[in-house]
Amino acid sequence: MENVVKTKTAKATTVTARRTNNIRKITSLGMLGAISIILVAVVHFPIMPAAPFLEYDPADVPILIGTFAFGPLAGFLLTIVVSIIQGMTVSAASGGPIGILMHIFATGSCVLIAGNIYAKNKTRKSAAIALVVGALVMTTAMVLMNLILTPIFLGQSIQTVIKMLVPAIIPFNLIKAGLNCAITFVLYKSISHLLKADQ
Numbered sequence: 001m002e003n004v005v006k007t008k009t010a011k012a013t014t015v016t017a018r019r020t021n022n023i024r025k026i027t028s029l030g031m032l033g034a035i036s037i038i039l040v041a042v043v044h045f046p047i048m049p050a051a052p053f054l055e056y057d058p059a060d061v062p063i064l065i066g067t068f069a070f071g072p073l074a075g076f077l078l079t080i081v082v083s084i085i086q087g088m089t090v091s092a093a094s095g096g097p098i099g100i101l102m103h104i105f106a107t108g109s110c111v112l113i114a115g116n117i118y119a120k121n122k123t124r125k126s127a128a129i130a131l132v133v134g135a136l137v138m139t140t141a142m143v144l145m146n147l148i149l150t151p152i153f154l155g156q157s158i159q160t161v162i163k164m165l166v167p168a169i170i171p172f173n174l175i176k177a178g179l180n181c182a183i184t185f186v187l188y189k190s191i192s193h194l195l196k197a198d199q
Contacts, residue, residue: 025070028195029078032062036082041090047175051168053154056176059086060107064114064134064184068127069192072115079107098153102145110138110177124189131185135177142173 040059046052063082067075087100114134118127146169150161161169 024195025074029066029070029074032066032195033078033082033085036060036062037086037090040086048168048172051164051172054168054172056172056179058180058183060110060177060180061183061187063107063111064131064180065188065191066195067111067115068118068122068184068188069195071119072112075111075115076108079111080104083107098149102142102149105145106138106142106173109141110134110181113137114181124185127185127188131181135174135181138177139170139173143170 036059039062040057044055044057046054047056048054059082063075063078066078083100083103087096087103091099091103111134114130117130117133120126143165146161146165147158150156150164150169151158154160
């Protein structure tokens with residue numbers, strides 16, 4: 001009888017711990033999403049004179065930190081939610097549905113690649129490799145998305161967009177992804193420990 005009571009107590013404790021962890025995870029992801037939206041509203045500026053409509057913002061940093069803390073799937077879901085909210089509020093004038101789709105595709109590709117690499121070996125070396133590969137994949141993904149969607153967004157021919165790839169689109173995305181991944185590398189360890197405290 002005593003063993004049965006102990007077993008039930010242990011199961012109840014495990015269930016409670018899981019619920020607590022889930023609540024903490026959802027709360028942390030919500031906080032990171034809010035920070036991402038605030039960052040894109042406050043910090044955004046053009047960095048390529050050839051394409052002033054391309055603006056840098058650090059909004060991907062909280063998403064990447066959430067990815068490293070809670071896994072690539074959580075990071076990708078956070079990307080979708082943040083992209084939709086940003087696209088309907090602070091970035092509503094920057095492409096609407098096209099901007100939302102490009103953000104999901106760009107950040108999502110980086111998150112899934114970097115998150116999966118880091119999840120296999122959670123060391124600083126692995127994080128560095130994951131972020132470098134993620135930045136390169138994101139840049140490549142944005143070349144494809146710009147070829148498909150930018151002609152629609154700008155009302156220009158695909159030839160015009162192709163001419164913008166080398167002088168503007170590729171370097172912009174390399175700089176943006178590189179900066180955000182570098183900032184993530186510096187911050188992720190200490191912040192992820194705070195997010196997962198007592199788990």
